[in-house]
Amino acid sequence: MEEEGEEELECFSPQPMLIVNSKIEPINPIIYPSLSSPLRIKMNLRVLKLSSIRLGADGCLYLKKELPHHHLLSVLDLSLNLIGDKDLLHILYGLKDHMYVDTLNLNGNFITDEGVEHIGEFRPSHPSLTNLHLAFNSISSISPVLAHVTPSAPLSILDISWNAISSFSFNLSLSTLRLGGNSKLTFSSILTIFPTNSLASCPLQELDLSCCMIESHKSFFPLLSQIPLLHTLDLVRNGLGKSVEKMARCLEKGGFPCLQSLNLGFNDIPPKVLTLLINALETSPNNTLSSLILSGNRIEEDLKFPEALSTLLSSSSTLTTLHLDAIGITRDGEMLIAMGIASNPKCKLKFLSGIQLGPALVSLGSPDFFQNLTNKASLKRVFEKFNFHLHFCLTWFLF
Numbered sequence: 001m002e003e004e005g006e007e008e009l010e011c012f013s014p015q016p017m018l019i020v021n022s023k024i025e026p027i028n029p030i031i032y033p034s035l036s037s038p039l040r041i042k043m044n045l046r047v048l049k050l051s052s053i054r055l056g057a058d059g060c061l062y063l064k065k066e067l068p069h070h071h072l073l074s075v076l077d078l079s080l081n082l083i084g085d086k087d088l089l090h091i092l093y094g095l096k097d098h099m100y101v102d103t104l105n106l107n108g109n110f111i112t113d114e115g116v117e118h119i120g121e122f123r124p125s126h127p128s129l130t131n132l133h134l135a136f137n138s139i140s141s142i143s144p145v146l147a148h149v150t151p152s153a154p155l156s157i158l159d160i161s162w163n164a165i166s167s168f169s170f171n172l173s174l175s176t177l178r179l180g181g182n183s184k185l186t187f188s189s190i191l192t193i194f195p196t197n198s199l200a201s202c203p204l205q206e207l208d209l210s211c212c213m214i215e216s217h218k219s220f221f222p223l224l225s226q227i228p229l230l231h232t233l234d235l236v237r238n239g240l241g242k243s244v245e246k247m248a249r250c251l252e253k254g255g256f257p258c259l260q261s262l263n264l265g266f267n268d269i270p271p272k273v274l275t276l277l278i279n280a281l282e283t284s285p286n287n288t289l290s291s292l293i294l295s296g297n298r299i300e301e302d303l304k305f306p307e308a309l310s311t312l313l314s315s316s317s318t319l320t321t322l323h324l325d326a327i328g329i330t331r332d333g334e335m336l337i338a339m340g341i342a343s344n345p346k347c348k349l350k351f352l353s354g355i356q357l358g359p360a361l362v363s364l365g366s367p368d369f370f371q372n373l374t375n376k377a378s379l380k381r382v383f384e385k386f387n388f389h390l391h392f393c394l395t396w397f398l399f
Contacts, residue, residue: 045070049077051105060087067094074100079107079133085115092122103131107159111137113144120144127153135178139163149173161208167192175203180210180234187217199226206232210263214238221247225255232261236293240267248273248280257286265323266296271305278308282315290318295325295354299333306333313340317348324354334360342366342382349379 048070055063060083067073078091088111095101104119116139123129123145132145132155142160146168149155154173162181167189179185190209194202204227214220214235220243224230233256244264250256269277274297281289299305306329313319329337338360341347357378358370370378 044072046072047075048073049075050081051077052080055081055083055087057084057087060090064090064094067091068097071098072100073098074128075103075105076101077103077105079105079109081109083109083111085110085112085118088115088118092118095122095126098126100128101126102128103133103157104129105133106137107133108136111139113139113141115139116142117144120148123148123153130155131157133157133159134163135159135161135181137163140165142168161210169193172198172202175229176206177204178206178208179212180208182212185209185212185214187214187220190214190220190223194223194227196223196226199223200228202227203229205229205258208232208234209238210234210236212238214240216241216243218243218246221250222255225250229258230256231258231288233259234261234263235267236263236265238267240264241269242273244269245273245276248276251277251280251284251286254285258288259286260288261291262289263291263293264297265293269294269297271299271302274299275302275305275308278305278312282308282312287316287318289316290348291321292319293321293323294327295323296327298326298328300328301330303330303333303336306330306336310336310340313337313347313349314343315346316344317346320348321351322349322353323351327354329355331360331363335363338364341379347379347383351376352379 050059053059055078059081067076073095076091076095083091083106088106088109106115111134115137116134119132121144134142139160140163142158142165145158146155151173156174157176158174159176159178160182161178164184165179165182166184169192207224207227207230216239220240224233225247244267247256264277274294281292313322334355334357337355338357341349341357342361342364352375355375357375358373361370361378361382362368370381373381
């Protein structure tokens with residue numbers, strides 16, 4: 001019976017650390033073939049994190065010889081290491097006999113379509129590889145990898161953000177897809193990625209389309225609302241504008257049933273449409289949202305938006321994070337938002353930015369010490385106040 005691997009090695013520049021049974025101990029300087037200190041030590045690694053240590057060609061050659069000794073390896077993080085397509089071949093050769101590798105992180109290297117071809121050739125004999133991270137490289141096509149995704153060899157997480165991807169055929173095994181920063185992705189690309197006839201059985205839970213070129217298309221949100229398990233949606237900087245009204249309509253009809261995190265920052269959404277969105281979130285039959293980011297969508301002196309937000313905050317028992325930076329909320333708007341928070345004993349909000357909550361609470365009659373508190377501290381004090389009143393009422397009732 002094989003010895004169970006219980007060790008994890010992390011080497012982060014400039015201070016490499018060894019993690020053994022939850023204890024952190026310093027190890028010898030950064031590992032290279034020329035150093036006398038070998039990577040191989042008396043353990044069978046399960047997790048190997050070598051991020052940002054400039055492995056380069058020599059380091060990859062060393063790993064080609066060393067990796068076969070760690071046959072229980074499941075996670076390999078080689079992000080930010082100057083790895084090119086030929087260097088990647090050495091890594092994959094070192095992993096050729098590994099049957100347990102499920103995560104390969106190659107973010108921030110020099111991998112091109114040639115490297116993707118190598119990974120595509122590697123995958124059929126390694127069906128355990130389900131989490132693939134290739135962000136911040138120079139890739140224009142991921143097809144060679146997706147061509148080998150089958151029901152018996154699924155791919156769960158695919159991160160190809162900040163490359164030059166323009167389109168590809170979506171695979172129904174994916175639960176997390178990160179495409180942010182691919183500026184060639186347009187709404188037409190989205191239609192090819194998400195065919196409408198397969199969305200009902202789509203297992204996708206997390207979708208990142210930040211900083212793409214989606215722009216304002218009325219069919220975009222109705223399309224995404226059909227993904228039944230989608231809980232995280234990042235759409236920052238896409239020029240969505242008035243099309244967000246379609247998302248509001250979808251929410252009112254029960255669309256996005258599992259949505260927990262929504263980022264619509266910097267999308268030139270008009271104040272009226274923002275208000276419609278907040279109203280839809282408040283009346284939606286799906287009370288699941290925990291994080292909402294609306295930063296960068298200017299409302300100027302409009303008070304209807306903070307009024308709607310106040311109503312949402314006065315009843316929400318799920319929202320924990322709210323970012324309203326650079327949207328131009330006035331002092332009166334801040335007081336409306338503070339009023340909503342202060343009136344909700346079920347409020348779970350922990351992170352709030354874009355307004356000064358403490359001074360707004362003081363204007364509403366709270367003690368002066370709130371004036372100098374951070375938003376986080378103010379929210380904590382409000383929460384403690386509700387807990388105190390609840391404890392007092394229960395004590396009075398029982399005794």
